[in-house]
Amino acid sequence: MDIESVNKKLRKQITRKYGIITITVVIACILAISLYNYLRYVVTSRRRWVYSPLSSSSSSPKKKKSLGWSRRRIIKQPKSLLIGLFLLAFTTYVCVAETHNDVTYLVKRLGRVCVALMPPVYLLTLRPTPLPYTIYLQLLPFHKWLSRLLVLVSVLHGILYFWVYVQTGKLFKLKKLQNISGIVAFFVFIAMALTSLRPIRRNVYRHFYTIHYTFAWLSVLLVWYHANPPANSYMAICFIILLYQVFYRITHSSQLNLPVQYVSPSMYLVTIPMDMVPRCLRGNFTPGAHVRVSLPLTCPGAWFQSSHPYTIASLPHEDHLKLVIRKTTFPIKLRQKYAIQGPFNSLPKVLIDRKCVATARRALLVIGGSGIAFGAPVFRHLRASGVQVKMLWAIRDVKEWLVLKSLGLEDAFDDIEVYVTAARVITRVPNVTSHRLFRKASMMFEDQFLHSYEELNDDEGLGISVEKDFCNGPEQGSLLGSSGEPPRNYSTMDALDQVVMSDEVRPSIFNHRPVLNLRLKSWLCGSEVNEDNCYCIDDLLEASPDDIEGSWVICSGAARLVDETKAWSKDNGFSFYAEEFTL
Structure with a gap:
């Protein structure tokens, strides 16, 4: 050789x-x-x-590990x-x-x-x-x-x-x-x-x-x-x-029609009896899991086009599987068959297992638009596990708050705040709670407040404000408090005259973007909150690492909302988890 x-x-x-x-x-x-x-x-x-x-980055004395996840995703x-x-x-x-x-x-x-x-x-x-x-x-x-x-x-x-x-x-x-x-x-x-x-x-x-x-x-x-x-x-x-x-x-797909209920011009609620979904999906998923919807598998195009992920807005033990769907280029039609595949769990075990959840004391959920499909089951799961939970939900269309009733959150309205973010919103409104006084005061700002509502129902532009250097008491300018006729879409200030107060229970609804401020930091640190007083920074300077431990911030929404919430959580040393809408 x-x-x-x-x-x-x-x-x-x-x-x-x-x-x-x-x-x-x-x-x-x-x-x-x-x-x-x-x-x-x-x-x-x-x-x-x-x-x-959770995913976190901390400025507290003990350095936190960093790890995070997202959907649709990266x-x-x-x-x-x-x-x-x-x-x-x-x-x-x-x-x-x-x-x-x-x-x-x-x-x-x-x-x-x-x-x-x-x-x-x-x-x-x-x-x-x-x-x-x-x-x-x-x-x-x-x-x-x-x-x-x-x-x-x-x-x-x-x-x-x-x-x-x-x-x-x-x-x-x-x-x-x-x-x-x-x-x-x-x-x-x-x-x-x-x-x-x-x-x-x-x-x-x-x-x-x-x-x-x-x-x-x-x-x-x-x-x-x-x-x-x-x-x-x-x-x-x-x-x-x-x-x-x-x-x-x-083997993990079922072909069925999707019963659609219109919540707003751009948001649908789909409710499917659990006996119609794939057997592997029935009760065999964790809160925050998602399914993937596509054309029927008998259609060749279903194999060469991406399926569409939708978070399951219900809990595993319930007899209906619910999806909150934002209108996109993938149409959901009443008489058309679709293939639904799943489940795909999205949350790590440390967020789901009751032994791990027991280590949490308080959780703040910051949700944008259709992210309520993720927020609702996670909110209910944490609450049932004994965690104190508060939710901030940013939406475009005021009518979309009604979907909360269908997602099992009607008994938790005291812990939910809804923020209606239209094309132009006021960032500072006089701190008044009376409906008549609120309308009178807001007329002074008519050129800024609800003057030109535009139907921007996409979730991409939903953001959040951060107040670090000062505080201003409780949230300002509640559009509707815990009672009143279901809010409707409106474009001028005159429409507020048509909103009649009643005994119906609802979450507090505000006409500006959510604000991450000392009020929320104080709540996460376990400080007693008096809504009649200012939450001064002096009261929070004494917060120790022990006060911060067990405080979670969970966010679901577009990149802008997630990034701003993550930065605020990092600055204050809170554990952070995010589900981000992206490709």
């Missing part, structure tokens, strides 16, 4: 070895996430007060960059180790590492994830970084191989069918990477999903045929994962 044959055999052995190392270490890292979640749950459930049961994770740096360092090592300064070793290694990364990438796309104590949304940052590295390595592999062929005068080899499949795979990976860029993904999400789903199957076949040494085991794993996803979707 000549030296060239010996070198070739040695190169194949080393190349295969580092492929095995790559997939082994990456899978171990994925399992480590599940192990971390389990240990976190065990430690949390055994502590009297927990400093960081998971915002402060340590995501560290994950990326670790994966980049590891991938660089396995690509260059034992290459003996030989470009052929390097080129072959890049191809093998790329192949070895594919099974973990496909594994991380499974919904729900098979990993215990882990929700699939937690794995998205890992999936993103791993996918980016896979594309980077494949691009380097293709470019360097082309350079080698140019240097050795072997460009004719590109005409081989095996290499043509590699060239096609090269452009497939680039197309998937480009369409994953945030601006493109957000603007043309339907095309993004179609491209990714189609190319996920195509890339397995192309790489399978192209790989040398053969990568049969790697590609077989990818193919099995894809087939499992199809099998799971078929």
Whole structure:
């Protein structure tokens, strides 16, 4: 056997070895996430007060851990960059180790590492994830970084191989069918990477999903045929994962009509009898879980278009499954059949398990628009577990508050504040509680207050105000207090004359965006709140870490609402969890 044959055999052995190392270490890292979640749950459930049961970042003396999740979604994770740096360092090592300064070793290694990364990438796309104590949304940052590295390595592999062929005068080899499949795979990976860029993904999400789903199957076949040494085991794993996803979707879906009740021109309430949903969904979900709705699976388009996630607004023990749906480009029609799949749990076990919830003392929920589907079951779950809960809900259309009655919150109106944010709202209103005085005072600000209501029912623009340096007593300018005729949509101040006070119970409704202020900080710290007095900062300077422990802030809404609430929570040392509307 000549030296060239010996070198070739040695190169194949080393190349295969580092492929095995790559997939082994990456899978171990994925399992480590599940192990971390389990240990976190065990430690949390055994502590009297927990400093960081949720995603948090603290300015208090004890530094809190940071970890967070979101829906529709991406998971915002402060340590995501560290994950990326670790994966980049590891991938660089396995690509260059034992290459003996030989470009052929390097080129072959890049191809093998790329192949070895594919099974973990496909594994991380499974919904729900098979990993215990882990929700699939937690794995998205890992999936993103791993996918980016896979594309980077494949691009380097293709470019360097082309350079080698140019240097050795072997460009004719590109005409081989095996290499043509590699060239096609090269452009497939680039197309998937480009369409994953945030601006493109957000603007043309339907095309993004179609491209990714189609190319996920195509890339397995192309790489399978192209790989040398053969990568049969790697590609077989990818193919099995894809087939499992199809099998799971078929066996965990039901086809049914969606009974729609119109709450406002842009909000629907869907109520489905529990015996009509998939068997796996009946009572087998946690508060805050979601289902995915699509066209019937018998329609080919259902497999090439993204399904739409909707949070379950009811609790597992109830006999109806309820969804709060915001009107989008995906229409919900009365006589059309839809496929509903689930459940997909969205909350980590430390937020659901009663042992862990018992470590919380107070929870403030900041909700935007259709995020009430998430807020309502979480509010009821925490309240039933003995946690003191308060909710701030920002909406566009004043009529949408009526959905609270359908979500089982009618007996909790004293702890719920509704904020109607129209196109133009006043940020300062005289502190009066009488309806007549309120109307008289508000006429002074008619050019600012409800003068030009616009039907902006999207949740994207809903934000929140933060008052850090001063306070001004209780919330100002209640549009309607705990009684009165159900509020209606209006465009001028004259419409307020038509609102007649009655004995109907309702939450307090305000005509401005929610305000995170010292009143709420005082409540979270357990200070006694007197609504007739100012909550001065001097009363809160004495708040100790013990006062802050067990205080949770939970937010659901668009990025703007989440970011502002997160910053306020961080400044005050409260534990924070967010469910964010994003693509």
